[in-house]
Amino acid sequence: MNENQREFLENCKKNNVIGKIQINHNLSKYTWFGVAGNAEIFYMPPNIEELAKVLEINRDKLPVTVIGAGSNIIIRDGGIFGLVIKLGKEFSQIKLHNDCIEVGAATYDRVLSNYCQKNEIGGMEFYFGIPGTLGGAVRMNAGCYNYETKDVFIKAKCVDYRGQVSEISNSKELFSYRESNIPQDMIICDVYMQKKIASKNAISLKMKEVDDQRKKAQPQQIKTAGSTFKNPKDQTDKKAWEIIEEAGLKNFELQGIYFSSKHSNFIVNNQTKSANIIEDFGEYVRSDVKKKLGISLNWEIKIFGER
Ligand SMILES: Cc1cc2nc3c(=O)[nH]c(=O)nc-3n(C[C@H](O)[C@H](O)[C@H](O)COP(=O)(O)OP(=O)(O)OC[C@H]3O[C@@H](n4cnc5c(N)ncnc54)[C@H](O)[C@@H]3O)c2cc1C
Numbered sequence: 001m002n003e004n005q006r007e008f009l010e011n012c013k014k015n016n017v018i019g020k021i022q023i024n025h026n027l028s029k030y031t032w033f034g035v036a037g038n039a040e041i042f043y044m045p046p047n048i049e050e051l052a053k054v055l056e057i058n059r060d061k062l063p064v065t066v067i068g069a070g071s072n073i074i075i076r077d078g079g080i081f082g083l084v085i086k087l088g089k090e091f092s093q094i095k096l097h098n099d100c101i102e103v104g105a106a107t108y109d110r111v112l113s114n115y116c117q118k119n120e121i122g123g124m125e126f127y128f129g130i131p132g133t134l135g136g137a138v139r140m141n142a143g144c145y146n147y148e149t150k151d152v153f154i155k156a157k158c159v160d161y162r163g164q165v166s167e168i169s170n171s172k173e174l175f176s177y178r179e180s181n182i183p184q185d186m187i188i189c190d191v192y193m194q195k196k197i198a199s200k201n202a203i204s205l206k207m208k209e210v211d212d213q214r215k216k217a218q219p220q221q222i223k224t225a226g227s228t229f230k231n232p233k234d235q236t237d238k239k240a241w242e243i244i245e246e247a248g249l250k251n252f253e254l255q256g257i258y259f260s261s262k263h264s265n266f267i268v269n270n271q272t273k274s275a276n277i278i279e280d281f282g283e284y285v286r287s288d289v290k291k292k293l294g295i296s297l298n299w300e301i302k303i304f305g306e307r
Contacts, residue, residue: 004062008041008083011057019054019088020044027079030086031070032131034223035275037079037305039065044088048159048189051085055187056163058083064161065304066187068136069108072225077276078306085187087135100154100195105135105188109142112193117207122198123152125206129214131226135188140300141175145210150175157190158182178230178300219260223269228282229297240297241265247289257281276307 001009005023012021025042028035041062045051055064063082067073091106094115101121103112109127112134116124126147130137137149138156155169160183168174174181182188229240236243241264244250250264256271257278269278286297 002040004082005041008058008062012054015053015057017054017057018050019046025084027067027070027075027084030067031073031075031275032223032225033070033074033269033275033278035077035269035272035278036075037077037275039080039084041083042086043083044086046088046090048157048165051087051187051189052159052163052165054083054163055159055161059162064185064187066135067304068106068133068139069131071130071132072136072140072301074225074275074278074301074303076279076303076305076307077274080305087133087187087189091135091189097195101193103134103191103193105133105138105156105191107134108132109134109137113207117200117203120197120200120203122196122203122206123147123194125203125210128207129210134191138188138191139180139182140178141180142178145213148175149180152194154192154194156182156188156192158186158188160187161185177233217263219262219266219268222260222266224260224266225301227265227300228267229265229286230300232295232297235295239265243289243293243295243297244285247285247292249285249288252281252285252288254281254284279303 001023022042025039027039043054064085065080066085087106091104093104094107095102096119109130109132113124113128126144129144130142132142138153141149143149153170155167157167159165168182231239244264250259255277258268260266260268267278289295289297
């Protein structure tokens, strides 16, 4: 145990912190790629008060990283210094209010979609196909088939890295393509979503459409993180997968990492040695596309940790 870890544990003990704290905790099982380094300190808070308490105790001493379902991240082999937060199952409650739905940020998108179908609330069908949590969906402005999180988001209750709780409301500037401008030092805890009444049949049909389209266009049951690169809308109308194919990289492989034959922007990880190789694969693709086509591809996947 190092000095950071010892001091952190002592402070948590002094302040009667509740929740699971783990030291040098391997994060492989928290990422869809299935390979990752360790968290120096890993904490799963049971509620917003304990989360705020821990962040206040830490108060900028150690860097903080938050992860959701790990469906859009690479965690490098050297692991993440400081405190890694993952909201526990206690943050997965859904409450129906008169004018909105309140959703815990650890709720899986698919669970929300199913809940809304049951309760005849429209507009959340697109979440049926996205494998992340609501916190990740808000951070990434996740979406598909012309729907995005920004279309249904009202506001979120967040805790910043110093333990201050605040609310952030939707605005024109808050979201853009696969990004949100919610400050990087905010942990999204509770999300308020629009409640539009719709018929169960109509909702079921839309969910089926989403599911069918996804099964047709995307690989299933593989180690991936979804779209690797954003569509470079500022440079071309072509999608990232088209650009990858045009650059002749559809069948490129690096030590067990390759693109899915069903979707040329989905990386398949078929090895268990290293997360760094996945990043190397992506960086090779970026530089080769730049060299051959002059297009800059930017990562949609978020990359954390040390090499
Ligand atoms: C098979 C597959 C299909 C996919 N299809 C789609 C798709 O159609 N559309 C789409 O948009 N995405 C898609 N994705 C990508 C991914 O599912 C989404 O980006 C999802 O919203 C990420 O959520 P997550 O909980 O997994 O977040 P993570 O991957 O764990 O984290 C992603 C980012 O969100 C941040 N974050 C997570 N939780 C919080 C929180 N509570 N507070 C603050 N920040 C947080 C993390 O710090 C990180 O920056 C797909 C991924 C896979 C594997």
